[in-house]
Amino acid sequence: MGSTPGIPLDPRARAIIDAAFAAVSDGIAVFDVNAQVVDFNDAFWRFCRFTSRDDAAHSIAEFDEMFEVQTPDGDPVPIGQWGVMRALGGSEQLGASYRLRRRGTGDIWWGRFNALPITDDGNNIAGVLLTVRDTSEEERLLDKLRASQSQLRDLIAERERLQDEERKRISRELHDGLQQVLTALNLKLGMAEDAIADDPEAARRWLDEAQESVIETSQDIRDMIRALRPRGLAGRGLRDALDALTQSQEGLGLMTCEFSGEGLTGDEPDPEVGDCLYRVAQEALTNVLKHAAATRVQVIVADGAEDTVRLQVIDNGRGINHAPGTTRDGLGLVGMRERVAAVDGRLRVASEAGTGTTVEAIVPRHQIEGYSAP
Numbered sequence: 310m311g312s313t314p315g316i317p318l319d320p321r322a323r324a325i326i327d328a329a330f331a332a333v334s335d336g337i338a339v340f341d342v343n344a345q346v347v348d349f350n351d352a353f354w355r356f357c358r359f360t361s362r363d364d365a366a367h368s369i370a371e372f373d374e375m376f377e378v379q380t381p382d383g384d385p386v387p388i389g390q391w392g393v394m395r396a397l398g399g400s401e402q403l404g405a406s407y408r409l410r411r412r413g414t415g416d417i418w419w420g421r422f423n424a425l426p427i428t429d430d431g432n433n434i435a436g437v438l439l440t441v442r443d444t445s446e447e448e449r450l451l452d453k454l455r456a457s458q459s460q461l462r463d464l465i466a467e468r469e470r471l472q473d474e475e476r477k478r479i480s481r482e483l484h485d486g487l488q489q490v491l492t493a494l495n496l497k498l499g500m501a502e503d504a505i506a507d508d509p510e511a512a513r514r515w516l517d518e519a520q521e522s523v524i525e526t527s528q529d530i531r532d533m534i535r536a537l538r539p540r541g542l543a544g545r546g547l548r549d550a551l552d553a554l555t556q557s558q559e560g561l562g563l564m565t566c567e568f569s570g571e572g573l574t575g576d577e578p579d580p581e582v583g584d585c586l587y588r589v590a591q592e593a594l595t596n597v598l599k600h601a602a603a604t605r606v607q608v609i610v611a612d613g614a615e616d617t618v619r620l621q622v623i624d625n626g627r628g629i630n631h632a633p634g635t636t637r638d639g640l641g642l643v644g645m646r647e648r649v650a651a652v653d654g655r656l657r658v659a660s661e662a663g664t665g666t667t668v669e670a671i672v673p674r675h676q677i678e679g680y681s682a683p
């Protein structure tokens with residue numbers, strides 16, 4: 310640490326300050342009344358992303374040339390509002406968070422600043438003490454949290470939309486399927502009622518017809534209930550269901566689809582586990598169709614370690630290519646993660662540009678007693 314030209318100090322005070330400067334992990338810089346840098350510690354030039362101590366800026370004007378200071382939302386903060394300038398005007402600034410952008414490189418990072426006026430014996434402002442803590446990691450975590458919250462909101466909205474659609478489908482199905490037969494039934498009963506006094510024979514025929522309608526209608530209702538039941542495993546074992554799913558994709562004639570289920574031995578996974586893995590396979594296969602441009606996809610289900618079941622969907626396509634700067638999964642990937650987490654499993658998505666994508670879910674075969682799938 311060099312001497313402090315703007316601020317005369319006796320050697321003992323200098324030694325204390327040097328020790329304090331070196332010991333703290335926050336960046337510290339001292340400015341004189343002309344906003345020239347008179348002293349700073351190593352944490353400060355590192356925070357500023359200078360390559361060395363000697364490379365550091367010498368004045369606030371130089372900082373302004375090198376950095377853009379922004380609010381956390383990215384609005385520019387003019388130099389006159391920087392903590393150092395305000396402190397030179399007599400007002401301290403504590404805990405101000407800023408986003409910094411290095412003009413040359415475009416690097417972005419975050420810091421929380423304190424700027425305090427330093428006064429001399431006569432209570433005149435002699436300089437500014439600036440301290441800064443690097444909050445980039447915090448900000449990145451917050452960003453991630455905000456992104457996953459907004460994904461969750463999207464997911465919930467999407468679920469609600471699907472539920473609405475499902476309700477409409479059910480009401481349409483009931484309306485179209487039942488309205489007609491019930492109207493006919495009503496007419497037949499009316500005819501029977503009209504005829505019963507004068508022509509009991511005719512009334513009997515109408516009643517017979519009405520009874521036939523009732524039998525037909527109850528059959529219709531059974532069919533409708535079957536059609537409304539969620540598809541998915543539909544009572545099949547997991548292996549057969551995955552096999553059929555893979556075959557149906559193969560049937561599209563767009564790529565080779567292979568299924569391997571010999572590795573799955575032992576007892577059938579719990580229904581919620583089977584259903585989860587089936588849905589994951591369904592979404593992963595759809596993604597391969599939609600995004601991968603693959604020529605081949607393999608679906609593999611097998612026993613995993615410690616009584617788990619492992620599902621892999623492996624394609625040889627272009628790989629997941631998140632646009633630079635974005636790490637957002639779509640609703641499909643988010644939904645898969647949610648589903649797998651809900652049955653206490655792990656989902657891994659590995660992807661390399663050009664060589665393809667592997668989606669792997671590992672889920673305990675049996676769920677803990679008292680568990681109910683959401």
Ligand SMILES: Nc1ncnc2c1ncn2[C@@H]1O[C@H](COP(=O)(O)OP(=O)(O)O)[C@@H](O)[C@H]1O
Nearest residue numbers: 596597600601628629638639640641642643666
């Ligand atoms: N198998 C895959 N191959 C290449 N890209 C994929 C694959 N699976 C997913 N992706 C990429 O990841 C993104 C997110 O997928 P997903 O969460 O299922 O959302 P969606 O399918 O609705 O776009 C896709 O838009 C796509 O860019």
Ligand SMILES: [Mg+2]
Nearest residue numbers: 596639641642
């Ligand atoms: Mg998808």
